[in-house]
Amino acid sequence: MTYYLNFYLDESGNAISDFFVVGGFYLNDSDYQNIQVYESKIKSNILKTEKSIRNYRNNFETDLKPYEIKKEVKWNNLSLNNKKALSSKIRFNNQTNISMISSLKDWQSKYSKQINLEAIYNMMVKNLIERTIKSLSVKKIIKNKDILNIKVYIDQRRISIKTKNNKQQKFKALEGYLKTYFYWNLHFKDIQIKVIQFESISHPLIRYADYFVGSIASMCNFLNNSEKSWYQNADLIFEQMHKKVPCTCSQTIVKQSKIIEQIISLCQKHNHIRKSKN
Template identity: 40%
Template sequence: MKKYISFYLDESGSPSSTFFTVGGFFVYSTVYSTINSIKLKIKSNILKTEKSIKEFRKDVEIFKDQFLIGNDDVIHKEVKWSRLTTDNKEFLLHNLKNFGQQSISITSNLKKWISRDGKKANIDLVYNIMVSYLIEIALISLRVDNNEDIDIKVFIDQRKLTPNIKKQKDLKLESLEGYISTTWFKEQKFVNSKIKIVQLDSYTNPTIRYSDYYAGLINSMCRFLSINHSKEWDNKIDQMFEKAHRKFKCKCLSTIKNQCDIIELLVTECVLKQIEDFEWNINK
Protein backbone atom coordinates (compact mmCIF):
# COMPACT_ATOMS: atom_id res chain seq x y z
CA MET A 1 0.00 0.00 0.00
CA LYS A 2 1.39 3.38 -0.98
CA LYS A 3 2.03 5.87 1.80
CA TYR A 4 2.17 9.65 1.74
CA ILE A 5 3.97 12.10 3.98
CA SER A 6 4.20 15.87 3.70
CA PHE A 7 6.67 17.99 5.68
CA TYR A 8 6.35 21.75 6.24
CA LEU A 9 9.63 23.23 7.48
CA ASP A 10 11.22 26.57 8.25
CA GLU A 11 14.47 27.59 9.91
CA SER A 12 15.30 29.73 12.91
CA GLY A 13 18.72 31.27 13.38
CA SER A 14 21.38 32.64 11.04
CA PRO A 15 24.99 31.81 10.10
CA SER A 16 26.14 33.99 13.01
CA SER A 17 23.81 32.38 15.57
CA THR A 18 24.90 29.83 18.13
CA PHE A 19 21.82 27.69 17.64
CA PHE A 20 20.31 26.89 14.25
CA THR A 21 16.97 25.07 14.08
CA VAL A 22 14.92 23.54 11.29
CA GLY A 23 11.41 22.71 12.41
CA GLY A 24 7.75 22.49 11.61
CA PHE A 25 5.35 19.60 11.26
CA PHE A 26 4.47 16.63 9.09
CA VAL A 27 1.29 14.81 8.12
CA TYR A 28 1.26 11.09 7.29
CA SER A 29 -1.42 8.87 5.74
CA THR A 30 -2.13 6.10 3.26
CA VAL A 31 -4.78 8.36 1.71
CA TYR A 32 -3.47 11.52 0.06
CA SER A 33 -6.79 13.35 0.38
CA THR A 34 -6.48 13.01 4.16
CA ILE A 35 -3.21 14.95 4.10
CA ASN A 36 -4.76 17.67 1.98
CA SER A 37 -7.77 17.89 4.30
CA ILE A 38 -5.55 18.32 7.38
CA LYS A 39 -3.47 20.95 5.57
CA LEU A 40 -6.58 22.99 4.77
CA LYS A 41 -7.75 22.81 8.39
CA ILE A 42 -4.34 24.00 9.61
CA LYS A 43 -4.37 26.88 7.12
CA SER A 44 -7.80 27.99 8.31
CA ASN A 45 -6.73 27.76 11.96
CA ILE A 46 -3.55 29.80 11.31
CA LEU A 47 -5.33 32.51 9.33
CA LYS A 48 -8.01 32.94 11.99
CA THR A 49 -5.43 33.11 14.80
CA GLU A 50 -3.18 35.52 12.90
CA LYS A 51 -6.12 37.79 12.17
CA SER A 52 -6.78 38.12 15.90
CA ILE A 53 -3.09 38.85 16.56
CA LYS A 54 -2.99 41.52 13.85
CA GLU A 55 -6.11 43.19 15.23
CA PHE A 56 -4.62 43.13 18.73
CA ARG A 57 -1.43 44.71 17.38
CA LYS A 58 -3.36 47.43 15.64
CA ASP A 59 -5.71 48.28 18.51
CA VAL A 60 -3.59 47.57 21.60
CA GLU A 61 0.10 47.27 20.70
CA ILE A 62 0.38 50.39 18.60
CA PHE A 63 3.55 51.35 20.48
CA LYS A 64 5.32 48.06 19.69
CA ASP A 65 7.15 49.34 16.60
CA GLN A 66 9.98 46.84 17.02
CA PHE A 67 7.58 44.02 16.22
CA LEU A 68 6.42 45.50 12.91
CA ILE A 69 7.98 45.61 9.45
CA GLY A 70 7.27 47.40 6.19
CA ASN A 71 5.21 50.48 5.45
CA ASP A 72 1.78 48.93 4.91
CA ASP A 73 -1.01 49.04 7.43
CA VAL A 74 -0.33 46.90 10.50
CA ILE A 75 -3.25 44.61 9.73
CA HIS A 76 -1.49 43.31 6.59
CA LYS A 77 1.96 42.57 8.03
CA GLU A 78 3.25 39.00 8.07
CA VAL A 79 3.15 37.41 11.50
CA LYS A 80 6.57 35.99 12.42
CA TRP A 81 7.66 34.39 15.68
CA SER A 82 10.68 36.67 16.09
CA ARG A 83 8.43 39.75 15.99
CA LEU A 84 5.76 38.56 18.41
CA THR A 85 5.41 39.84 21.96
CA THR A 86 5.15 37.32 24.80
CA ASP A 87 1.38 37.87 24.95
CA ASN A 88 1.10 37.20 21.21
CA LYS A 89 3.16 34.01 21.47
CA GLU A 90 1.04 32.67 24.31
CA PHE A 91 -2.15 33.52 22.42
CA LEU A 92 -0.81 31.82 19.30
CA LEU A 93 0.08 28.56 21.05
CA HIS A 94 -3.21 28.55 22.96
CA ASN A 95 -5.22 28.80 19.74
CA LEU A 96 -3.32 26.37 17.52
CA LYS A 97 -5.37 23.20 17.11
CA ASN A 98 -4.35 19.58 16.74
CA PHE A 99 -5.64 18.05 13.51
CA GLY A 100 -3.31 15.05 13.59
CA GLN A 101 -0.12 16.82 12.56
CA GLN A 102 3.12 15.90 14.32
CA SER A 103 5.68 18.52 15.31
CA ILE A 104 9.34 17.89 14.53
CA SER A 105 12.59 19.83 14.79
CA ILE A 106 16.35 19.43 14.56
CA THR A 107 18.94 21.78 16.03
CA SER A 108 22.68 22.37 15.61
CA ASN A 109 25.25 24.42 17.46
CA LEU A 110 26.87 26.32 14.59
CA LYS A 111 29.87 27.24 16.72
CA LYS A 112 30.79 23.54 16.70
CA TRP A 113 30.81 23.35 12.90
CA ILE A 114 34.34 24.62 12.34
CA SER A 115 36.34 23.52 9.30
CA ARG A 116 39.99 22.46 9.40
CA ASP A 117 41.15 25.89 8.30
CA GLY A 118 39.17 27.52 11.11
CA LYS A 119 36.42 28.93 8.90
CA LYS A 120 32.74 28.68 9.72
CA ALA A 121 30.85 25.79 8.14
CA ASN A 122 28.76 26.34 5.03
CA ILE A 123 25.25 26.93 6.39
CA ASP A 124 23.62 25.45 3.28
CA LEU A 125 25.54 22.18 3.66
CA VAL A 126 24.62 22.00 7.34
CA TYR A 127 20.99 22.71 6.38
CA ASN A 128 20.97 19.83 3.88
CA ILE A 129 22.35 17.44 6.49
CA MET A 130 19.79 18.54 9.05
CA VAL A 131 16.75 18.25 6.77
CA SER A 132 17.88 14.88 5.42
CA TYR A 133 18.35 13.47 8.93
CA LEU A 134 15.04 14.94 10.14
CA ILE A 135 13.12 13.25 7.32
CA GLU A 136 14.93 9.96 7.84
CA ILE A 137 14.19 9.89 11.58
CA ALA A 138 10.53 10.75 10.94
CA LEU A 139 10.22 7.81 8.53
CA ILE A 140 11.94 5.47 10.96
CA SER A 141 9.64 6.59 13.80
CA LEU A 142 6.67 5.80 11.55
CA ARG A 143 8.18 2.35 10.94
CA VAL A 144 8.41 2.88 7.20
CA ASP A 145 10.25 -0.05 5.64
CA ASN A 146 13.17 0.58 3.28
CA ASN A 147 11.28 -1.11 0.44
CA GLU A 148 7.89 0.53 0.92
CA ASP A 149 6.35 2.73 -1.76
CA ILE A 150 6.22 6.19 -0.19
CA ASP A 151 5.62 9.62 -1.67
CA ILE A 152 7.46 12.37 0.24
CA LYS A 153 6.85 16.08 -0.23
CA VAL A 154 8.84 18.68 1.66
CA PHE A 155 7.62 22.28 1.63
CA ILE A 156 10.11 24.83 2.94
CA ASP A 157 10.49 28.57 3.14
CA GLN A 158 12.41 30.19 0.30
CA ARG A 159 16.16 30.14 0.87
CA LYS A 160 18.10 32.95 -0.82
CA LEU A 161 21.53 31.34 -0.91
CA THR A 162 20.62 27.95 -2.35
CA PRO A 163 20.37 27.39 -6.14
CA ASN A 164 16.87 26.68 -7.38
CA ILE A 165 15.05 26.11 -10.63
CA LYS A 166 11.65 27.28 -11.79
CA LYS A 167 8.89 24.69 -11.69
CA GLN A 168 5.45 25.99 -12.56
CA LYS A 169 4.39 28.54 -9.93
CA ASP A 170 6.66 27.20 -7.19
CA LEU A 171 10.40 27.03 -6.73
CA LYS A 172 11.93 23.58 -6.53
CA LEU A 173 14.99 23.22 -4.32
CA GLU A 174 17.34 21.27 -6.56
CA SER A 175 20.42 20.86 -4.37
CA LEU A 176 18.58 19.57 -1.27
CA GLU A 177 16.48 17.14 -3.26
CA GLY A 178 19.57 15.86 -5.06
CA TYR A 179 21.49 15.53 -1.81
CA ILE A 180 18.80 13.43 -0.13
CA SER A 181 18.15 11.24 -3.17
CA THR A 182 21.86 10.59 -3.73
CA THR A 183 22.52 9.85 -0.05
CA TRP A 184 19.64 7.40 0.16
CA PHE A 185 20.64 5.69 -3.08
CA LYS A 186 24.21 5.28 -1.85
CA GLU A 187 23.06 3.89 1.50
CA GLN A 188 20.16 1.93 -0.05
CA LYS A 189 17.58 3.57 2.19
CA PHE A 190 13.93 4.00 1.22
CA VAL A 191 14.76 2.75 -2.26
CA ASN A 192 11.16 3.01 -3.50
CA SER A 193 10.56 6.49 -2.19
CA LYS A 194 9.87 9.53 -4.32
CA ILE A 195 10.87 12.86 -2.80
CA LYS A 196 10.04 16.36 -3.96
CA ILE A 197 11.29 19.57 -2.35
CA VAL A 198 9.31 22.75 -2.97
CA GLN A 199 10.08 26.29 -1.76
CA LEU A 200 7.13 28.45 -0.79
CA ASP A 201 6.82 32.10 0.16
CA SER A 202 5.93 32.33 3.85
CA TYR A 203 4.09 35.59 3.23
CA THR A 204 1.44 33.75 1.22
CA ASN A 205 1.58 30.30 2.85
CA PRO A 206 0.14 29.84 6.36
CA THR A 207 1.66 26.35 6.71
CA ILE A 208 5.17 27.77 6.34
CA ARG A 209 4.38 30.47 8.89
CA TYR A 210 3.17 27.70 11.23
CA SER A 211 6.60 26.09 10.78
CA ASP A 212 8.26 29.43 11.55
CA TYR A 213 6.40 29.56 14.88
CA TYR A 214 7.50 26.08 15.88
CA ALA A 215 11.11 26.44 14.73
CA GLY A 216 11.25 29.77 16.56
CA LEU A 217 9.88 28.20 19.74
CA ILE A 218 12.51 25.43 19.72
CA ASN A 219 15.36 27.84 18.96
CA SER A 220 14.14 30.12 21.75
CA MET A 221 14.07 27.17 24.15
CA CYS A 222 17.73 26.48 23.37
CA ARG A 223 18.58 30.05 24.29
CA PHE A 224 16.41 29.79 27.40
CA LEU A 225 18.33 26.70 28.52
CA SER A 226 21.62 28.49 27.94
CA ILE A 227 22.28 31.26 30.48
CA ASN A 228 24.78 32.96 28.18
CA HIS A 229 22.38 33.26 25.26
CA SER A 230 18.97 33.84 26.85
CA LYS A 231 17.19 36.99 25.65
CA GLU A 232 14.48 39.07 27.30
CA TRP A 233 12.06 38.16 24.52
CA ASP A 234 12.43 34.48 25.53
CA ASN A 235 10.35 35.18 28.64
CA LYS A 236 8.03 32.25 29.55
CA ILE A 237 9.47 30.13 26.73
CA ASP A 238 9.74 27.10 29.02
CA GLN A 239 6.00 27.32 29.72
CA MET A 240 5.22 27.67 26.02
CA PHE A 241 7.49 24.72 25.23
CA GLU A 242 5.59 22.58 27.73
CA LYS A 243 2.20 23.68 26.38
CA ALA A 244 3.22 22.87 22.80
CA HIS A 245 4.39 19.41 23.85
CA ARG A 246 1.16 18.71 25.69
CA LYS A 247 -0.90 19.74 22.70
CA PHE A 248 1.04 18.07 19.86
CA LYS A 249 3.01 14.88 19.45
CA CYS A 250 6.58 16.07 19.00
CA LYS A 251 10.11 14.94 18.25
CA CYS A 252 13.11 17.21 18.91
CA LEU A 253 16.40 16.04 17.40
CA SER A 254 20.07 16.93 17.61
CA THR A 255 22.05 16.90 14.36
CA ILE A 256 25.09 15.27 15.94
CA LYS A 257 24.77 13.33 19.18
CA ASN A 258 26.59 14.98 22.09
CA GLN A 259 27.60 17.94 19.92
CA CYS A 260 26.15 20.36 22.47
CA ASP A 261 24.94 19.85 26.06
CA ILE A 262 22.17 22.44 25.64
CA ILE A 263 20.71 20.66 22.61
CA GLU A 264 20.92 17.30 24.38
CA LEU A 265 19.05 18.86 27.31
CA LEU A 266 16.42 20.14 24.86
CA VAL A 267 15.99 16.64 23.41
CA THR A 268 15.65 15.21 26.92
CA GLU A 269 13.06 17.84 27.86
CA CYS A 270 11.08 16.92 24.74
CA VAL A 271 11.08 13.22 25.63
CA LEU A 272 10.13 13.91 29.26
CA LYS A 273 7.24 16.18 28.26
CA GLN A 274 5.89 13.43 26.00
CA ILE A 275 6.07 10.91 28.86
CA GLU A 276 4.49 13.34 31.33
CA ASP A 277 1.68 14.10 28.90
CA PHE A 278 1.05 10.37 28.35
CA GLU A 279 0.92 9.70 32.10
CA TRP A 280 -1.28 12.76 32.67
CA ASN A 281 -3.80 11.55 30.08
CA ILE A 282 -3.78 8.02 31.50
CA ASN A 283 -4.58 9.32 35.00
CA LYS A 284 -7.30 11.77 33.95
Protein backbone atom coordinates in the same frame (compact mmCIF):
# COMPACT_ATOMS: atom_id res chain seq x y z
CA MET B 1 1.07 0.36 -1.23
CA THR B 2 1.96 4.03 -1.66
CA TYR B 3 2.49 5.85 1.61
CA TYR B 4 2.52 9.65 1.76
CA LEU B 5 4.75 11.88 3.87
CA ASN B 6 4.56 15.68 3.72
CA PHE B 7 7.13 17.81 5.55
CA TYR B 8 6.71 21.56 6.18
CA LEU B 9 10.01 23.12 7.24
CA ASP B 10 11.60 26.42 8.15
CA GLU B 11 14.82 27.47 9.87
CA SER B 12 15.92 29.75 12.68
CA GLY B 13 19.41 31.19 13.03
CA ASN B 14 22.37 31.95 10.80
CA ALA B 15 26.09 31.20 10.56
CA ILE B 16 26.96 33.36 13.57
CA SER B 17 24.10 32.22 15.83
CA ASP B 18 24.80 30.06 18.87
CA PHE B 19 22.11 27.65 17.66
CA PHE B 20 20.72 26.78 14.24
CA VAL B 21 17.34 25.04 14.08
CA VAL B 22 15.53 23.38 11.18
CA GLY B 23 12.06 22.03 11.76
CA GLY B 24 8.31 22.36 11.54
CA PHE B 25 5.98 19.40 11.26
CA TYR B 26 4.99 16.47 9.09
CA LEU B 27 1.77 14.74 8.06
CA ASN B 28 1.58 11.08 7.07
CA ASP B 29 -1.13 8.80 5.75
CA SER B 30 -1.77 6.05 3.22
CA ASP B 31 -4.62 8.14 1.77
CA TYR B 32 -3.50 11.52 0.39
CA GLN B 33 -7.00 12.97 0.74
CA ASN B 34 -6.64 12.63 4.51
CA ILE B 35 -3.44 14.69 4.39
CA GLN B 36 -5.28 17.39 2.44
CA VAL B 37 -7.98 17.45 5.13
CA TYR B 38 -5.35 17.83 7.87
CA GLU B 39 -3.66 20.61 5.89
CA SER B 40 -6.93 22.50 5.58
CA LYS B 41 -7.61 22.27 9.32
CA ILE B 42 -4.10 23.43 10.24
CA LYS B 43 -4.33 26.36 7.80
CA SER B 44 -7.65 27.39 9.32
CA ASN B 45 -6.20 27.18 12.84
CA ILE B 46 -3.19 29.33 11.90
CA LEU B 47 -5.23 31.96 10.03
CA LYS B 48 -7.71 32.34 12.91
CA THR B 49 -4.88 32.56 15.43
CA GLU B 50 -3.04 35.19 13.38
CA LYS B 51 -6.24 37.22 13.03
CA SER B 52 -6.72 37.27 16.80
CA ILE B 53 -3.06 38.28 17.30
CA ARG B 54 -3.42 41.15 14.81
CA ASN B 55 -6.57 42.33 16.57
CA TYR B 56 -4.90 42.16 19.96
CA ARG B 57 -1.91 44.16 18.70
CA ASN B 58 -4.13 46.85 17.17
CA ASN B 59 -6.40 47.17 20.22
CA PHE B 60 -4.19 46.51 23.24
CA GLU B 61 -0.56 46.91 22.13
CA THR B 62 -0.82 50.36 20.62
CA ASP B 63 2.70 51.20 21.82
CA LEU B 64 4.07 48.53 19.47
CA LYS B 65 4.30 48.67 15.69
CA PRO B 66 1.02 47.36 14.20
CA TYR B 67 1.07 44.34 11.91
CA GLU B 68 0.71 45.43 8.31
CA ILE B 69 -2.18 43.74 6.51
CA LYS B 70 -0.07 42.77 3.49
CA LYS B 71 2.81 41.41 5.59
CA GLU B 72 2.97 38.08 7.39
CA VAL B 73 3.05 37.61 11.13
CA LYS B 74 6.57 36.37 11.96
CA TRP B 75 7.82 34.79 15.18
CA ASN B 76 10.51 37.45 15.57
CA ASN B 77 7.88 40.21 15.55
CA LEU B 78 5.61 38.68 18.20
CA SER B 79 5.36 40.19 21.67
CA LEU B 80 5.40 37.89 24.70
CA ASN B 81 1.59 38.08 24.92
CA ASN B 82 1.36 37.25 21.20
CA LYS B 83 3.59 34.19 21.69
CA LYS B 84 1.54 33.00 24.65
CA ALA B 85 -1.66 33.38 22.63
CA LEU B 86 -0.17 31.60 19.64
CA SER B 87 1.14 28.64 21.64
CA SER B 88 -2.16 28.23 23.48
CA LYS B 89 -4.26 28.30 20.31
CA ILE B 90 -2.31 25.73 18.25
CA ARG B 91 -4.52 22.66 17.75
CA PHE B 92 -3.64 19.04 17.07
CA ASN B 93 -4.74 17.98 13.57
CA ASN B 94 -2.74 14.79 13.15
CA GLN B 95 0.56 16.65 12.73
CA THR B 96 3.82 15.74 14.44
CA ASN B 97 6.17 18.60 15.24
CA ILE B 98 9.86 18.02 14.51
CA SER B 99 13.10 19.90 15.02
CA MET B 100 16.79 19.32 14.36
CA ILE B 101 19.14 21.49 16.41
CA SER B 102 22.81 22.34 15.85
CA SER B 103 25.25 24.19 18.06
CA LEU B 104 27.34 25.77 15.33
CA LYS B 105 30.19 26.66 17.70
CA ASP B 106 30.46 23.04 18.84
CA TRP B 107 30.16 21.88 15.22
CA GLN B 108 33.07 24.11 14.23
CA SER B 109 35.12 23.01 17.24
CA LYS B 110 34.53 19.29 16.67
CA TYR B 111 35.22 19.22 12.93
CA SER B 112 37.66 22.15 12.62
CA LYS B 113 35.78 23.40 9.56
CA GLN B 114 34.35 26.73 8.56
CA ILE B 115 30.58 26.89 8.83
CA ASN B 116 28.93 26.04 5.50
CA LEU B 117 25.32 26.74 6.42
CA GLU B 118 23.93 25.49 3.11
CA ALA B 119 25.57 22.07 3.57
CA ILE B 120 24.56 21.89 7.24
CA TYR B 121 20.96 22.85 6.35
CA ASN B 122 20.78 20.10 3.72
CA MET B 123 22.14 17.52 6.17
CA MET B 124 19.68 18.58 8.86
CA VAL B 125 16.72 18.28 6.46
CA LYS B 126 17.99 14.84 5.41
CA ASN B 127 18.33 13.75 9.04
CA LEU B 128 14.81 14.93 9.90
CA ILE B 129 13.28 12.96 7.05
CA GLU B 130 15.44 9.87 7.53
CA ARG B 131 14.75 9.63 11.26
CA THR B 132 11.03 10.10 10.68
CA ILE B 133 11.02 7.30 8.10
CA LYS B 134 12.94 4.98 10.42
CA SER B 135 10.58 5.78 13.31
CA LEU B 136 7.51 4.97 11.19
CA SER B 137 9.22 1.80 9.99
CA VAL B 138 9.97 0.63 13.55
CA LYS B 139 6.30 1.21 14.43
CA LYS B 140 5.31 -0.95 11.41
CA ILE B 141 3.40 1.97 9.90
CA ILE B 142 5.44 1.65 6.71
CA LYS B 143 7.12 -1.44 5.24
CA ASN B 144 10.03 -2.02 2.87
CA LYS B 145 7.65 -3.16 0.13
CA ASP B 146 5.90 0.23 0.19
CA ILE B 147 6.41 3.12 -2.21
CA LEU B 148 7.17 6.31 -0.26
CA ASN B 149 5.87 9.53 -1.78
CA ILE B 150 7.60 12.40 0.04
CA LYS B 151 6.97 16.11 -0.41
CA VAL B 152 9.19 18.62 1.38
CA TYR B 153 7.76 22.14 1.59
CA ILE B 154 10.39 24.72 2.54
CA ASP B 155 10.46 28.47 3.00
CA GLN B 156 11.96 30.73 0.35
CA ARG B 157 15.45 30.76 1.86
CA ARG B 158 17.57 33.87 2.21
CA ILE B 159 20.57 33.82 -0.13
CA SER B 160 23.29 36.32 -0.96
CA ILE B 161 22.55 36.51 -4.68
CA LYS B 162 18.81 36.89 -5.02
CA THR B 163 18.08 35.69 -8.52
CA LYS B 164 15.35 33.32 -9.59
CA ASN B 165 17.84 30.84 -11.06
CA ASN B 166 19.97 30.86 -7.91
CA LYS B 167 16.97 30.14 -5.70
CA GLN B 168 15.90 27.34 -7.99
CA GLN B 169 19.37 25.82 -7.94
CA LYS B 170 19.36 25.85 -4.12
CA PHE B 171 16.27 23.72 -3.65
CA LYS B 172 17.00 21.57 -6.72
CA ALA B 173 20.38 20.78 -5.13
CA LEU B 174 18.57 19.75 -1.93
CA GLU B 175 16.14 17.59 -3.88
CA GLY B 176 18.96 15.86 -5.77
CA TYR B 177 20.89 15.27 -2.55
CA LEU B 178 17.84 13.71 -0.85
CA LYS B 179 17.00 11.51 -3.83
CA THR B 180 20.54 10.18 -4.11
CA TYR B 181 20.99 9.59 -0.38
CA PHE B 182 17.66 7.84 0.18
CA TYR B 183 17.95 5.72 -2.95
CA TRP B 184 21.24 4.31 -1.69
CA ASN B 185 20.59 4.14 2.06
CA LEU B 186 16.90 3.34 2.55
CA HIS B 187 15.50 0.07 1.27
CA PHE B 188 11.96 0.58 0.07
CA LYS B 189 10.34 -0.47 -3.19
CA ASP B 190 10.65 3.13 -4.37
CA ILE B 191 11.12 6.57 -2.82
CA GLN B 192 9.70 9.55 -4.68
CA ILE B 193 10.86 12.94 -3.38
CA LYS B 194 9.85 16.43 -4.41
CA VAL B 195 11.09 19.66 -2.77
CA ILE B 196 8.70 22.59 -3.12
CA GLN B 197 9.70 26.13 -2.18
CA PHE B 198 7.11 28.70 -1.06
CA GLU B 199 7.03 32.28 0.16
CA SER B 200 5.79 31.96 3.73
CA ILE B 201 3.63 35.09 3.40
CA SER B 202 1.19 33.13 1.22
CA HIS B 203 1.44 29.75 2.99
CA PRO B 204 0.16 29.38 6.58
CA LEU B 205 1.72 25.90 6.89
CA ILE B 206 5.20 27.36 6.40
CA ARG B 207 4.37 30.06 8.95
CA TYR B 208 3.42 27.31 11.40
CA ALA B 209 6.93 25.92 10.86
CA ASP B 210 8.37 29.41 11.49
CA TYR B 211 6.53 29.68 14.80
CA PHE B 212 7.64 26.25 15.94
CA VAL B 213 11.35 26.58 15.09
CA GLY B 214 11.25 30.05 16.62
CA SER B 215 10.01 28.58 19.90
CA ILE B 216 12.75 25.92 19.84
CA ALA B 217 15.52 28.43 19.10
CA SER B 218 14.20 30.71 21.85
CA MET B 219 14.26 27.83 24.32
CA CYS B 220 17.87 27.03 23.38
CA ASN B 221 18.90 30.61 24.11
CA PHE B 222 16.80 30.72 27.29
CA LEU B 223 18.57 27.62 28.64
CA ASN B 224 21.87 29.17 27.56
CA ASN B 225 21.10 32.02 29.99
CA SER B 226 20.67 34.67 27.33
CA GLU B 227 19.67 38.00 28.86
CA LYS B 228 17.91 39.23 25.73
CA SER B 229 14.33 40.24 26.49
CA TRP B 230 12.74 38.41 23.55
CA TYR B 231 13.70 35.04 25.09
CA GLN B 232 11.71 35.86 28.22
CA ASN B 233 9.38 33.03 29.31
CA ALA B 234 10.59 30.83 26.44
CA ASP B 235 10.20 27.84 28.77
CA LEU B 236 6.47 28.54 29.17
CA ILE B 237 5.99 28.88 25.41
CA PHE B 238 7.97 25.67 24.82
CA GLU B 239 5.80 23.78 27.31
CA GLN B 240 2.60 25.13 25.79
CA MET B 241 3.72 24.15 22.28
CA HIS B 242 4.26 20.57 23.48
CA LYS B 243 1.01 20.15 25.42
CA LYS B 244 -1.25 19.15 22.54
CA VAL B 245 0.97 18.16 19.62
CA PRO B 246 3.48 15.25 19.65
CA CYS B 247 7.02 16.31 18.92
CA THR B 248 10.45 14.90 18.16
CA CYS B 249 13.37 17.19 18.97
CA SER B 250 16.78 15.86 17.96
CA GLN B 251 20.39 16.94 17.52
CA THR B 252 22.61 16.89 14.46
CA ILE B 253 25.68 15.64 16.32
CA VAL B 254 25.39 13.34 19.34
CA LYS B 255 26.61 14.93 22.59
CA GLN B 256 27.45 18.21 20.91
CA SER B 257 25.74 20.44 23.48
CA LYS B 258 24.30 20.03 26.98
CA ILE B 259 21.72 22.69 26.11
CA ILE B 260 20.42 20.63 23.18
CA GLU B 261 20.36 17.50 25.33
CA GLN B 262 18.21 19.41 27.83
CA ILE B 263 15.83 20.39 25.03
CA ILE B 264 15.51 16.78 23.88
CA SER B 265 14.93 15.58 27.44
CA LEU B 266 12.21 18.20 28.01
CA CYS B 267 10.56 17.30 24.70
CA GLN B 268 10.45 13.62 25.70
CA LYS B 269 9.11 14.53 29.14
CA HIS B 270 6.25 16.57 27.67
CA ASN B 271 5.46 13.80 25.18
CA HIS B 272 5.20 11.35 28.09
CA ILE B 273 2.93 13.70 30.07
CA ARG B 274 0.65 14.25 27.06
CA LYS B 275 0.39 10.50 26.38
CA SER B 276 -0.40 9.74 30.02
CA LYS B 277 -3.27 12.25 29.95
CA ASN B 278 -4.67 10.74 26.77
